[in-house]
Amino acid sequence: MPLLDVQNLTKLFALKGGLFQKQQNFVHAVEDVSFQIEKGESFGLAGESGCGKTTCGKLLVRLIDPTEGHIYFKGEDIAYLKGSALKEFRKNVQMIFQDPYESLNPRFSIMDTIAEPLIIQDIGTPEEREELVANALKTVDLNPPEDFIFRFPHELSGGQRQRIAVARALVINPEFIVADEPMSMLDVSIRAGVMNLLLELKERFNLTLVFVTHDLAVARYMCNRVAIMYVGKMVELAETEELIGNPYHPYTKALLSAVPVPDPKEKRERIELRGRVPTPINPPPGCRFAPRCEYAKEICTQQDPVLTEVENGHWVACFQRG
Ligand SMILES: Nc1ncnc2c1ncn2[C@@H]1O[C@H](COP(=O)(O)OP(=O)(O)OP(=O)(O)O)[C@@H](O)[C@H]1O
Numbered sequence: 492m493p494l495l496d497v498q499n500l501t502k503l504f505a506l507k508g509g510l511f512q513k514q515q516n517f518v519h520a521v522e523d524v525s526f527q528i529e530k531g532e533s534f535g536l537a538g539e540s541g542c543g544k545t546t547c548g549k550l551l552v553r554l555i556d557p558t559e560g561h562i563y564f565k566g567e568d569i570a571y572l573k574g575s576a577l578k579e580f581r582k583n584v585q586m587i588f589q590d591p592y593e594s595l596n597p598r599f600s601i602m603d604t605i606a607e608p609l610i611i612q613d614i615g616t617p618e619e620r621e622e623l624v625a626n627a628l629k630t631v632d633l634n635p636p637e638d639f640i641f642r643f644p645h646e647l648s649g650g651q652r653q654r655i656a657v658a659r660a661l662v663i664n665p666e667f668i669v670a671d672e673p674m675s676m677l678d679v680s681i682r683a684g685v686m687n688l689l690l691e692l693k694e695r696f697n698l699t700l701v702f703v704t705h706d707l708a709v710a711r712y713m714c715n716r717v718a719i720m721y722v723g724k725m726v727e728l729a730e731t732e733e734l735i736g737n738p739y740h741p742y743t744k745a746l747l748s749a750v751p752v753p754d755p756k757e758k759r760e761r762i763e764l765r766g767r768v769p770t771p772i773n774p775p776p777g778c779r780f781a782p783r784c785e786y787a788k789e790i791c792t793q794q795d796p797v798l799t800e801v802e803n804g805h806w807v808a809c810f811q812r813g
């Protein structure tokens with residue numbers, strides 16, 4: 492049984508219309524997305540800004556409610572849990588956000604910040620919490636913990652703040668973590684440190700990781716499988732090296748053509764995408780990529796392509812399929 496089995500997951504955001512507007516408009520942030528994640532995997536969600544990566548991540552840890560679909564966590568559908576059942580589920584999962592400036596409350600000391608999930612979950616006495624927080628700080632290499640525990644976020648560097656966010660996620664000992672672009676605000680020089688820390692902690696605590704990124708080079712370093720999203724839809728899913736070496740979807744090909752390839756002999760032709768990313772508000776039927784796709788046929792604007800396995804473990808949603 493996979494750790495997570497996501498079936499037809501959909502999230503629509505209703506837009507507040509004008510006073511006299513008859514039609515209710517919806518942002519189709521995530522639409523009819525299905526995939527499975529095995530325990531111990533590092534699963535990448537990649538794609539351009541606005542394609543629904545963060546929304547998908549928030550749904551998986553149930554920070555937001557889905558509109559439709561199912562999320563089976565160890566066989567139990569957690570998609571619509573409420574109240575104490577939701578709180579119980581959330582003992583197993585955590586999310587780390589992109590921007591440690593935003594995600595850490597400036598008025599909270601490091602102690603308060605990291606202890607917050609423990610307090611929410613009623614774990615430990617104040618003394619026990621202090622010890623758990625100190626251990627979490629050691630785990631993310633902020634040593635000695637006494638030097639950090641009573642400080643405030645603004646007194647720390649960006650890299651240190653991101654480590655605090657990681658410590659906060661780890662303190663309740665979760666099984667599953669969604670890390671939402673956790674390095675994108677950091678200088679390149681400290682990114683590698685945070686990436687390696689996350690990979691190391693994943694092994695050490697047998698974590699399952701969903702890693703959200705718009706950067707395929709980062710996904711290649713961090714993830715054993717990657718899913719590519721485009722305007723709320725999953726267009727391709729495969730093992731990372733397979734996806735990079737043998738992309739099927741015209742959109743994936745275009746994305747990859749923009750990533751610098753380490754081997755200069757392996758020249759890739761740069762594919763320029765025509766037009767713009769379409770709006771996710773009330774999208775027309777058919778493939779979301781069709782208006783920009785040089786291979787688009789009539790069927791592409793009439794029917795939604797279904798994510799289909801084209802080779803072992805390699806899934807593509809395209810009528811062209813290669
Ligand atoms: N609370 C909300 N209300 C209305 N629309 C929303 C809300 N949250 C997200 N959206 C919209 O849903 C779509 C997907 O957003 P999301 O933040 O998931 O994208 P993303 O892939 O994480 O983008 P980025 O790379 O910029 O972080 C976008 O069009 C966004 O504007």
Ligand SMILES: [Mg+2]
Nearest residue numbers: 544545546671
């Ligand atoms: Mg995002």
